[in-house]
Amino acid sequence: MKEVTAEIIAIGDEILIGQTVDTNSGWLGGELALIGIRTVRVRAIADDRSAILEALGSAVADIVLITGGLGPTRDDLTKQVLCEFFGTRLVHRPEVERHIEDLFLRMGRSAAEVLDANRAQADLPESCTILPNSRGTASGMWFQIPLLPETNVGTTTNEGRPERVFLSMPGVPYEMRAIMGDHGLHKLRECFRPPAIVHRTILTAGMGESQVARLIEAWENSLAADGIKLAYLPSPGMLRLRLSAYANADAAEARQRVDRQAEALYRLIPELIFGEGTGTLGQAVGQQLKERGQTLALAESCTGGYLSHLITAIPGSSNYYIGGVVSYANAVKMEELGIPSDMLELNGAVSRPVAERMAQGVRAALRSDWAIATTGIAGPDGGTPDKPVGTVWLAVAGPDGVSAKLGNFPGSRELVIERAAMSGLNMLRKRLMLR
């Protein structure tokens, strides 16, 4: 089976000077990989005619995805250049104009507010297929170059694989994603029939990439015989493990192969796995609390509110999160959390007894079922030979008592805060698992 390749052209001066980070290309590359299409090149170019023509003309892949350059103010340039390249002209599409009016109405504005510049977005190249944009006024434009001169007569859609497809879309990420999700990915699969590919993404926390790799080495080595590829996808405080297998003829058979190996992984590192797919550790913990009808409170020192933010960033978290105390100064630790001053003097604020008492104190004060506490040295200053930057005591208090753990987190202030917060969440997850 021939490999299907893609390349991406991102149009926009703002990308070239670093005012905008191009997140579209990475997203597209990831989505294409999930359906078995390999991205071979990404190009970011200036918003001008010759640069666009040069990029279109030097395309090499089966699929060319173009993002950007389609705003109402600059619409003409990119569309004119596409017309020039494909030897076609702009024609007015009444159905697109109606869609633009509908969008205005849905946003609570009247059809009279549709500007001429917006109406002009219904003028689109004659030879392209329109892929509707459910989130905005700039349509997706699908151009198809047929494979053989003989088949050039009559319809070319669904008549075998085209030589090349160009798909031009707006650069606004959620609009581009809507066009790809609603139409683009489906049409590309239909058109090029890439080999089916089966994925399963297993979410882990509590151990770094290299340690996990050592732990699962034998299992990882056995994957090749099953035709399964493993990707390590680390982010602060968590590690995703993605299993992928091409389905030769039978997708169900490939699914079975992946499931069998995923089960083996569950048996190997059960305590590290907290979910599958796209979730976060905060969501997993929140889900567990919600199912039990239990509540959470926080006492944060070194994480300074970041752990609270991780939890409250999740819609619906008010169902289980009561609140917290950020006890940056020792006075707050004493007065709001009831830490005795001699305990602070004897052990220092960064110590096991203080972390434990913080968790117990906030649990009692806010009357929650569970509480997490953090106290440590985020840096860059404040470290000592005994307690260097990155030293963090974490504690979890619950119905069955309090537990504490010492963490040593490397990296910048930002990373120490992130890792300490994720580590605290993971401690709570494990306590909830045991019950």
Add this chain to the structure above:
Amino acid sequence: MKEVTAEIIAIGDEILIGQTVDTNSGWLGGELALIGIRTVRVRAIADDRSAILEALGSAVADIVLITGGLGPTRDDLTKQVLCEFFGTRLVHRPEVERHIEDLFLRMGRSAAEVLDANRAQADLPESCTILPNSRGTASGMWFQIPLLPETNVGTTTNEGRPERVFLSMPGVPYEMRAIMGDHGLHKLRECFRPPAIVHRTILTAGMGESQVARLIEAWENSLAADGIKLAYLPSPGMLRLRLSAYANADAAEARQRVDRQAEALYRLIPELIFGEGTGTLGQAVGQQLKERGQTLALAESCTGGYLSHLITAIPGSSNYYIGGVVSYANAVKMEELGIPSDMLELNGAVSRPVAERMAQGVRAALRSDWAIATTGIAGPDGGTPDKPVGTVWLAVAGPDGVSAKLGNFPGSRELVIERAAMSGLNMLRKRLMLR
């Protein structure tokens, strides 16, 4: 004066499948723009020989910056391809080997721990100039194509402008930035002598991009006559305005032009400007508090700890930040912040009196000079016709009393939280300005 152009080649399969977002290219494009060099193209390509050769061979700009593909495990491929392209060979550089050993010692490891793979990083193309990497083991490699065949004999450095420079660097962002900052940018300026360019970046908060644009329209129109360009650089809760002018012969003269227009902007929107350069609103407020020897406490409901995180992300914030209460549940508002239950019943939690009392309550409880409070509806659920999602009451309590403000922030839960937090910070900044 001839324009100087650059292009960037980012090597790495992980970029093409979206596992890594390429932040290097945007950073490079921004840094080059600051010294008057225009980036015309960015390409991300796979980590393989033919893709690299094709990209090098099709370069069009004066300067070609290459990132990635230089890790100890994959070192050979990229370096071999560079040797092939430039017709040279690898030679061992003892001074680079010593630098690698030094790096290991500085990281607290012994020279005996230097692996063969690390030592091999001292094998570098014979025809390149080494740009040392102060943060890692992979060196920068500078290749220079002389302009004229006649000058090909003898030294080519500093003998006029070369036809093209290729600079290959590791993909790890902080290593790449170190090589560019320590050597690359300076050498590029020396080599190509781009027109000098003068910048001044003015930081504003409290008003959106389009409103600011309307307010300063006449001023903006007057910039062209002074040869000054204006860039709007928005991020959540703040807007940077960057003035740039090319210096024709005299940099001091260009600096004067920019300064004159910057002063005019200060007279136009004095209350919006909080600083210059690269700072954040949190840093500006922290600086003001530190200078006065005053302290801050927070009472957060809808921002859920995010405002506290913004403040504690800044090193040294423990000098002025005492702590805060995240009062997600009404019980916490009553018990920790002293909000009367009939006030909550009468006005609802999202109201002016509750916001004011939260700020006063946390200021009293934590005995700070200043306090900020937030209470609102972050969404996506919980909105009502009276108080739709995005409705947020903000209050600031200080030595001279309490003030409150109603915000209506559009966007996702994440954006409502970000904008409310920045808006609260900006309220405090303005109160501090008045005193």
